[in-house]
Amino acid sequence: MTHHQTRITIRFVLNGEPVEIAARPDDRFVDLLRDRLSLPGAKVGCGIGRCGSCTVLVDDVAMNGCLLLAYRLEGRKVTTIEGLGSLPEGRAVMAAFSEGNAFQCGYCAPGFTLAMTALLMRETMPDEADIREALGGHVCRCTGYHSILRAAADAALKCGTGD
Amino acid sequence: MPLLGFAALAQSLDEAERPAAECNFAFPISHGTVEGNARFLHCHSAVLARVAVDRVTGMVEVLDLDQHTAAGPVMDVANYSGQIEGGGVQGLGFTLTEDTLIEGGAFTSRNFDSYMVPMIADAPANMRVFAMEELDADDPYGPRGVGELGISAVSPAIAAAVADAVGVWVAEAPFSPEKILSRTGGMTAAVE
Numbered sequence A: 001m002t003h004h005q006t007r008i009t010i011r012f013v014l015n016g017e018p019v020e021i022a023a024r025p026d027d028r029f030v031d032l033l034r035d036r037l038s039l040p041g042a043k044v045g046c047g048i049g050r051c052g053s054c055t056v057l058v059d060d061v062a063m064n065g066c067l068l069l070a071y072r073l074e075g076r077k078v079t080t081i082e083g084l085g086s087l088p089e090g091r092a093v094m095a096a097f098s099e100g101n102a103f104q105c106g107y108c109a110p111g112f113t114l115a116m117t118a119l120l121m122r123e124t125m126p127d128e129a130d131i132r133e134a135l136g137g138h139v140c141r142c143t144g145y146h147s148i149l150r151a152a153a154d155a156a157l158k159c160g161t162g163d
Numbered sequence B: 001m002p003l004l005g006f007a008a009l010a011q012s013l014d015e016a017e018r019p020a021a022e023c024n025f026a027f028p029i030s031h032g033t034v035e036g037n038a039r040f041l042h043c044h045s046a047v048l049a050r051v052a053v054d055r056v057t058g059m060v061e062v063l064d065l066d067q068h069t070a071a072g073p074v075m076d077v078a079n080y081s082g083q084i085e086g087g088g089v090q091g092l093g094f095t096l097t098e099d100t101l102i103e104g105g106a107f108t109s110r111n112f113d114s115y116m117v118p119m120i121a122d123a124p125a126n127m128r129v130f131a132m133e134e135l136d137a138d139d140p141y142g143p144r145g146v147g148e149l150g151i152s153a154v155s156p157a158i159a160a161a162v163a164d165a166v167g168v169w170v171a172e173a174p175f176s177p178e179k180i181l182s183r184t185g186g187m188t189a190a191v192e
């Protein structure tokens, strides 16, 4: 793999704030967040796009931060778990997940929370099949997924009724 | 970085104010034999699995998983069901797909592309968790912790369901499609 040594300036909106950062075009976005922007909410579980723990929203679409190269961020709007409270869907998901004790160790929680938020932003009344599909790329070692599925259904309900 | 180490955290309190706890527990252990009712030490859960085995590919899918545990009173329902359900799907992974392969002393399964942890699509459609909260009068060990308890009886439950479905007992996990097909000699699609 060639490693670009030249840094470029990348401008994007991060959790509502404009950011300008000098980075190598092929820096992994999740590393920029964790190491340079003091946002450790996105985790690196696998680094190869298999676990979803590094998920961020890019223009309201859930993406793997470990597969996202820095140059792709130019001009985009990024929401991380730290900024999720600014979205009504994000607040509904966080409330439902915490009230429903959806998680145990929580390592997977930011990823599931962002993926579920992205689903509710594009689909107002998702059914169980929609939820299973939207959360299908996320590994959780602890819960067996059913507590997450129950709380996700609750989040959809909360959102639907504007709770 | 808005991070605080444990040492710094501890130093922020005066010694007298630091929380401390002490406890003692003699874990019952057995060396192969148990006096009295062995269930009190070894077996306090029952698991029922319903599976579908694909006759052509040999793939096993767990459709339903019912787990019943007799560990004493449940103190926290969310924690309890979390341990049992989470253990259930972890046990499912150990039984069907998870394998740490070692070659020349080094692991060859190094990440989630070769070590296959169950994901939502692999989780059973239905899981039911029960609790028998009353303890037997002569139970010498009293209430039990259920941490990870959900894992242990899942493999035998799936093995029994597979045996019931295709007539072979697979005794070594994971039950890979290859193992199922070689043990059954390959199967053909059911005639309607």
Ligand code: FES
Residues within 6 Å of the ligand: A043, A044, A045, A046, A047, A048, A049, A050, A051, A052, A053, A054, A055, A064, A065, A066, A067
């Ligand atoms: S760390 Fe990105 S998908 Fe696992």
Ligand code: FES
Residues within 6 Å of the ligand: A103, A104, A105, A106, A107, A108, A109, A139, A140, A141, A142, A143
């Ligand atoms: S709660 Fe531990 S990995 Fe999901």
